[in-house]
Amino acid sequence: MLVLGVDGGATKTLCAIADESFRVLGVGKAGPCNYNVVGVEKARKNIEEAIQQAYSSIADRQLRGEVAEIGCFGIGGLTTQRDYDVISSKIIPLNSAKKRIVVNDVVVAFYAATNGKPGIVVVAGTGSIAYGVNKRGESAVSSGWGWLMGDEGSAFYIARQALALAAKSYDGRGRKTILTDMFKEEFGVEDFKDVVPKIYHEVTSTNIASLARIVFSAARRGDKVALKILRDAGGELGQAAVAIARKLFTKNEHIVIGVTGGVFMTDPTVWEYFKEYVSKRFPKAVFTSPVKHPVIGALIMGYKNLNIEVKEEHKESLIRSLERKSETPYP
Template sequence: MSAKKIPFLAVDGGGTKSLCYFFDMHGQIRGQGRSGSCNYQGVGKEAAVRELIHAIRNALEDGKLVGNGEVGETELETDCAALGIAGLDTEYDRRIILALVEEALQYLRIRAKRLIIENDGFAALLGATNGQPGILMIAGTGSIVYGVNDQGVVARAGGWGHRVGDEGSGYWIGKQAIIHILKTMDGRVAPNKLAEHILPYLDLKDPEDLFNWTYNSSYSVEKVAELSSLVSQAHTQGDQVAKSIMIQAAEQLFTCAKAVIERINLYRQPFQIILQGGVLQNNAFVREYVTNQFNTFAPSGQIENKNKEPIYGMMALALDHYQKFHDG
């Protein structure tokens, strides 16, 4: 008995949520599903597979692409599956994630004639620029910059995670604030308003409590990233230390963008600039500072107020790969 044909499959597997679409040749969505994070670096391999299965199963059921109770029981076939998965930064990551994806598809009895796996930031770039020349700068909990030129050459900078990178991100800003509060206690930094904003938010009494908090189970990347909005509040009240942290954040972000622009010669042509993530969307000072840097260094770039979901980039990638294979 031949396998049941299903439409194309696209997945945006982010660090917070996963989104799955089944769609046809015309880009019409036939079924969609959501689940939690499938970033194996954050949730572990078993949980990553589980969430990926959950998102795909939900999409199959939403589109009634299989009958009741048939998910994982009926063999399915798709012409192309394109997945953008968080945590894919090295070839080592690629091998692990490929195995996780294959495990999920095998569990659901889905056979993909063509399987494409990319970093979720690359998916976001394609979704935001629609394949046209552009820069995508993301500064949320983490940070990364991607770029693509008119030849389709892609480059990235940053995005190496909170332990060794993510400069300019919400986490980085929050971490700098904590460092400066402790330095203030030592007398190494001039008096500032950071402690009076951050300590009450964390329900702490003094900088020593803050030190203890950073080394206990209450500490998390997400919680530290939340502190970035308090740094912004301190800045609006005239705090110069808070201002210096945000200037450094903006400069770090633009350094990544400059490196990408130079590597792919993007400044030689008109290109789009898409700014995404909570820091760039909600912190007007950082956004304006970065925008001014772009205007000075690369005036041919145009800031676009787009926020197209990354999954549309994976849909375009799946269709493009299928068309090339089919025409060939």
């Protein structure tokens, strides 16, 4: 019996296939599958490729031919009913599993963080979004409005702030920062002004977001402007969690709060600021370690849907076997 899980967003798509003993047998990786970002055609191709790869990497020939009992798909860009219809009819292969569950990727991250128990997850990658469920099963979403209207605290947000503050520093409108020189170096130009055409030439949220690493590096070198950007990002992400906590939980509940995404995983700075912001408002919040593999959440959803209990040790087995499997080059 196989369970198939997919975690796909604006940057990449991951697929993991596990058996009834909570062992990940196959993994696959492909490009983005958020159709708002890459279009329906490309999204479908990438998701197919990730699934294909995952199946091909299963060692046992016989299992390789089996159709998964259930497939759980966490897909970025699923917000409206229309998104759901497009994604489930045109993007996810119909024959990929006997039963399919299609959700926003934040739900998958939620399961990875809390094992499906009441709590909150905050995702900060290229974009940012928070999601929570309480013990009555009520859920709430916060942030996730995309690069133009929001996604405060995301890598895109951090990078855009850094570009703006580097420009302010250059103009003498803002505090001096080494970000200006670091962007010059990154783009190989002599004058920071020459960064402009390069930035506008290929504006995609992913391209811009990737510049966030420069902010982390400037912060490690003690740059005050970079540190402030990261502190603000932590606060913004904290705000998203707090908005959900206020809706779903009481002040005295032990709310389990998990995080995932590049902004939290790159280094602990934003995570620390995030915890500080939330703890001040919800002193009894319990923070779980940043989730390295949200795709595990898709598998957990799958098991639960089949009424198979997933204990902490099962989750650990899934993570260990996924990591082992990911190290092996695909066949």
